[in-house]
Amino acid sequence: MKFATKAIHEGHEPDPATGAIMPPIYMTSTFVQESPGETKGYDYTRAGNPNFTILEKVLASLEDAKYATVFSSGLGALTGLISMLSSGDNVVAINGVYGGTYRLFNKVFNRYGIGFHTINHPTEKALEDALAKKPKWLFFETPTNPLLEIFDIAAATKIAKKHGVLTVIDNTFATPFFQNPLTLGADVVWHSTTKYVGGHSDVIGGVAITNNENIKKALDFARMSMGLNPSPFDVWLQTRGVKTLALRMERHQQNAMAIAKFLEKHPKVNKVIYPGLESHPGHATAKKQMKGFGGMVSVEFKLSLEETKKLISSFKLFSLAESLGGVESLVNHPASMTHASIPADERHRCGIADGLVRFSVGIEDSQDLIDDLTTTLKKF
Ligand code: PLP
Secondary structure: HHHHHHHHHHHOOOOOOOOOOOOOOOOEOOOOOOEEOOOOOOOOOOOOOOHHHHHHHHHHHHHOOOOOEEEEHHHHHHHHHHHOOOOOOEEEEEEEEEEEEEEHHHHHHHHHHHEEEEEEOOOOHHHHHHHHHHOOOEEEEEEOOOOOOOOOHHHHHHHHHHHHOEEEOOOOOHHHHHHHHHHHHHOOEEEOOOOOOOOOOOOOOOOEEOHHHHHHHHHHHHHHOOOOOOOOOHHHHHHHHHHHHHHHHHHHHHHHHEEEEEEEEOEEEEEEEEOOOOOOOOOOHHHHHHOOOOOEEEEOOOOHHHHHHHHOOOOOOOOOOOOOOOOEEEEEOOOOOOOOOOHHHHHHHHHOEEEEEEEEEEOOHHHHHHHHHHHHHOOO
């Protein structure tokens, strides 16, 4: 089956009891047992729930993988993953990770003896050298947030494998529709399903996906032991969202490309960053490893910081908000919003300028979005 069909049909059949085409929401904390220890597969929702199983099956299938474990949030999934590490273990990360990811490693798990070492724009040699020190993981996002840098997944995982290092990739920005890191050699993929997978800005969720049975068992154990489970209702909403993922991603990308091309020619724009543009330094790699370029566009305007802040508060259709990947267009100022938890000097070192603006391009009519940009930019 192709992606759009799997997104709709994988994970559940019409309900055998009633014929309901959509799965019921199993809002229950516990499950009655036939006799002590004899269950129908579930005993307590912190450990598992039929709605979790449905979403796990469809998301694993969309990443061409065997196993998935759903969590309360993207960072819940990452917490579950990090709990597989022990004090003294090290993670090598390519700079450009989400601010909350950076915070989780550097302000929480560092206190438990887990080292987090970042490298900027690594050459093959730099990656070789870092992985030769035998960290437990190589960890990165591609495209990154908010600079939309592209890293070659197959090349990086090849080096990691040589050194016996596990590769863990945050695939939130690309989504399984545009990129499947496990098929390129990664060991674990995780998502903030809050974003494109849920797709409607109405739920927080996360998932970790793998082909490794031991990792799947460890993730289920972490969720149960650490209370990282989502609500069955939230998971049901995400299952509903997934069904239109293919359609939405096609439109996100069309609109993002139209806006990137429009802004690239605009006199008040310094630089447009979009992996779909030939001017993007990672365009060739993106073309090789992705089926499309996504819905995120980052822009530096020829405006002062104060003017930039005013501009992004003035749009009609681009709402000023954290998050991304919903049907509606959003605009964000990484330095003061999503990436404020990264110290300023570290932010500047990895290239997040104070004037950088990030657009999450929604699925509205692209001409209306361009009209909003045109009208608002005229005021500056
Ligand atoms: N990964 C990326 C790329 C993100 O943008 C975010 C949140 O913005 C997360 C992970 C964390 O996900 P959540 O907010 O669902 O915990």
